Amino acid sequence: MHRRLLTVCLGIALAATTAHAADWPQWRGPDRTNRSTETNLYTNWSADGPPLVWMAEGLGGGYASVSVADGKIYTTGNFDDGQAVTAFDAANGKRLWKTAVTEEPPKHGYEGSRSTPTIDSDRLYVVSSDGRIVCLRRDDGSELWSRKFSDWEGKMMSGWGYSESPLVDGDRVICTPGGPVATIVALDKMTGKEIWASPIDDGAGYASIVISEAAGVRQYVQLLGNALVGVDAANGKLLWRYRRVANSTANIPTPIAVGNHIFTSTAYNTGSALLKLTADGSGGVQAKEVYWLGSKELQNKHGGMVLVGKHIYCGHGNGNGLPICVDITTGETAWGPERAPGKGESAITYADGHVIFRRENGTVLLVRATPEKFDVVREFMPAFQQGKSWAHPVVANGRLYLRENDKLMAYKL
Numbered sequence: 071m072h073r074r075l076l077t078v079c080l081g082i083a084l085a086a087t088t089a090h091a092a093d094w095p096q097w098r099g100p101d102r103t104n105r106s107t108e109t110n111l112y113t114n115w116s117a118d119g120p121p122l123v124w125m126a127e128g129l130g131g132g133y134a135s136v137s138v139a140d141g142k143i144y145t146t147g148n149f150d151d152g153q154a155v156t157a158f159d160a161a162n163g164k165r166l167w168k169t170a171v172t173e174e175p176p177k178h179g180y181e182g183s184r185s186t187p188t189i190d191s192d193r194l195y196v197v198s199s200d201g202r203i204v205c206l207r208r209d210d211g212s213e214l215w216s217r218k219f220s221d222w223e224g225k226m227m228s229g230w231g232y233s234e235s236p237l238v239d240g241d242r243v244i245c246t247p248g249g250p251v252a253t254i255v256a257l258d259k260m261t262g263k264e265i266w267a268s269p270i271d272d273g274a275g276y277a278s279i280v281i282s283e284a285a286g287v288r289q290y291v292q293l294l295g296n297a298l299v300g301v302d303a304a305n306g307k308l309l310w311r312y313r314r315v316a317n318s319t320a321n322i323p324t325p326i327a328v329g330n331h332i333f334t335s336t337a338y339n340t341g342s343a344l345l346k347l348t349a350d351g352s353g354g355v356q357a358k359e360v361y362w363l364g365s366k367e368l369q370n371k372h373g374g375m376v377l378v379g380k381h382i383y384c385g386h387g388n389g390n391g392l393p394i395c396v397d398i399t400t401g402e403t404a405w406g407p408e409r410a411p412g413k414g415e416s417a418i419t420y421a422d423g424h425v426i427f428r429r430e431n432g433t434v435l436l437v438r439a440t441p442e443k444f445d446v447v448r449e450f451m452p453a454f455q456q457g458k459s460w461a462h463p464v465v466a467n468g469r470l471y472l473r474e475n476d477k478l479m480a481y482k483l
Contacts, residue, residue, distance in 0.1 A: 093139040094466040095189040097235030098324060099419075102280050104376040106421035106465040111483040112447075115436065119450025120470060120481040126163030127477045129156055131175075132183030133458075136473055138466035139189045142166070142208070145473060146183035146196055148175045153183055153198050155206055160467070163480060169211035176200035176231060182475070184233035184276075186462075188243075190259065195243050199231030203245050205262065215262035222252035227273035227295025228320055237279045237290070239303065244290055248274030254292060254301055268306035272296050275321035276372070282327040284347035285355045291332055293321045298334050300347065300355060310357040315343050322372040326382070326398075331360070333398055337371035337388040344398060361401040368396055368403075373417040374462055376425060378439045383425045385416030392416075393427055395441050404441035411435060411449050414458070421465040421483075428472065432459045452479055 098104040114120050130147020137144045143158040152170040159166055175181065176199045185197040193214065197203050201219035206212065218224075219232070224247030226232060237244040243259040252267035253274070273295030281303070282291050288303040297313045315321075317338040326333040335342035344360040365388075373391055375384035382398050385391030386407040391414055394406030410416075414430025420439060424447065427435040432455030438445040454477050461473035470481040 092467045094464050095137055095139045097135065097186040097188065097278050098374070102278070102324065103326075104374060104419055105378070106419065108465060108468065109422050111422040111465070111468065112424065112436065114482050115448050117448065119434065119448065119452075120483055122453050123469065123480045123482050124163040125453055125477055125479045126158055126165065128165045128168070129473065129476050129478055130154060130183065131181065131475050133180070133460040134183040134473070135186045135462040136464050136471050136478065137187045137189050137194070138464065138471070143471070143478070144187040144189065144194055144208075145478070146185050146187065147476065148182050150175070153200070155187060155194070155196055155204075155211060157208070157211060158478065160480070163478065167211040169206055169213065171196065171198045171202060171204045171216070172200055178229050178231040180230055184231055186235040188236050188238050190238040193259070195236045195238060195259070197232050197234045197236055197245055199233065201232050201247065203236060203243070203257070203262075205243075205259070217257065217262050219247035222247045222255060222267065223249045224252070225249040225273050227275055230276070230320060232274065233276040233322070234274070235278045237281070239281060244279055246274045246279065246292055246294070248272065248295065253294065254279070254290065254306060256306060266306040268301045268308060270294065270299060270301075270308055272299075277322060277324050280325055280327045282332065282347070284327070284330040284332070285349045287349070287355050289355065291325050291327055293323070293325055293334065293336070295321065298325060298332070300357070309355040310347065312343070312345055312357050312359070314359070314362065315340060323370045323375060326375060326377050328377060328398075332357070333375070333377070333382065335368060335370040335375060335384075337369040339365040339388060340369055341365050342368040342370070344401065363396075363401050367401070368394065371415055372460065373415045376418055376420045378420055378425070381441045383420070383439060384418060385427070389414065391430060393435070393437065393444060395444070397441070405444045408444045410444070410446065415460065417460060417462040419463045419465055426463050426465070426470065428459055428463045430458050430460065431455070432474075434463070434472070454479060
C-alpha cells in the first residue's frame with residue numbers, strides 16, 4: 071500500500087478507538103492498547119520522582135501487573151499455600167481479601183504469577199500459571215466457577231507458566247489453553263460453559279488476545295507457539311496464520327491491532343512485522359506481510375509496545391530493552407535504540423503525552439512521546455526494588471502503580 075494512504079488508514083482507525091476512562095480494568099487498559107486517556111499528569115513529578123502515596127505488601131511473588139476499578143486494585147501472586155488473587159483498597163493500600171486459585175504454588179521456570187485480572191462488572195477473571203481459568207466475585211473474592219486447561223489437553227510452547235490475561239467480550243470470556251483440542255476457547259462468562267473451541271493444534275504462547283475488526287470480520291488475534299493467528303469471534307474458525315514472527319523459545323508481546331492491520335514482534339533474535347488483513351472473497355480473511363523488520367531492527371521481548379499516533383514505542387533487544395521509536399506505516403526507525411539510564415528489559419505504558427519506561431533494574435524513565443528525539447523528562451529509582459522489575463507499570467486515577475513482587479507502590483502523578 072502507498073505509505074501516505076497507509077498512514078491515513080491507520081490514523082482513522084486510531085481516532086475511532088480512543089477510549090475515555092480513568093480506571094485500568096484489565097491487561098493493557100480499557101481497550102488493551104496500553105494507553106491511558108488521563109491528562110494534567112506529572113505536575114508533582116520532581117527531580118526525585120513523584121510523591122509516594124503508599125507502599126502495600128501482601129501481593130505474593132510474581133510478575134503480574136495490576137487492574138484498577140472503582141477504588142479497588144487487583145492482582146495475582148504466589149504464597150506458601152498456593153497462587154492467589156488479591157484485592158487492595160486504592161485509597162490506602164490495605165489488603166481487602168485473598169483467594170487461592172491453586173492448591174500449591176505452581177512449579178515452572180521463573181516461579182510466580184503472570185496473569186493480570188480482567189474486571190467485568192461484579193466479577194473478575196484470571197488464569198493461573200499452571201493452567202486454570204477462574205471467575206471470582208470482586209467484592210469478597212469468592213469463587214463462582216473455574217475450568218482446568220487440562221480438560222482440553224492444554225499445553226504451552228515451553229515451561230515458564232501460563233501468562234495470559236483473559237479477554238471478556240460481551241457474554242464470553244476468551245482464553246488460550248493451547249494444544250490440539252481447544253487452542254483458543256470461548257466460554258460463557260457467567261457459567262464457564264464452552265461456547266466454541268478452536269482446535270488449531272498449537273501450544274499456547276505468553277501473549278494475551280486482542281480484538282480486531284479487520285476486513286469486516288470480528289476476530290480474536292493471538293500469538294501462539296508457532297504462529298500469530300486470527301480466529302472468527304463468532305465460531306472460533308481459523309481465519310489466517312502468520313508463522314514468520316514466531317520463535318521456538320517464547321512468544322510474548324501482545325500484538326497491536328489497528329484498522330485493517332496487525333503489528334507483531336518477538337525476541338530471541340526473531341523480529342517484527344506489519345500485516346494487512348483483507349477479505350479473501352469467500353468469507354475468510356488473508357494476512358499479507360507489508361514489511362518485515364529483522365532482529366537488529368526491532369525485537370521486543372516482554373516489556374510490551376504502545377502505538378501513539380503512527381509511532382510505536384517499546385524496548386528493543388533480547389534482554390536489553392533499549393528504548394526505540396518506529397514509524398508503524400513504514401517500519402523506519404525515528405530514534406533509537408538508545409543507551410538509556412537503567413538496565414535490562416523495559417516495561418512500558420503511555421499517558422498524557424509521555425511514555426513511561428520501567429527498566430528491569432527498577433529505573434523509571436518519563437519520556438516525551440515524540441518521534442523527533444529521545445527526550446527523557448525525568449528519571450527516578452522507586453522506593454523498593456527486588457529482583458527483576460518485569461511487572462508492567464499502570465497509570466490509573468492520577469496514580470502510577472509499580473508492582474515489585476510482594477509489594478505495590480502507588481505514586482501521585
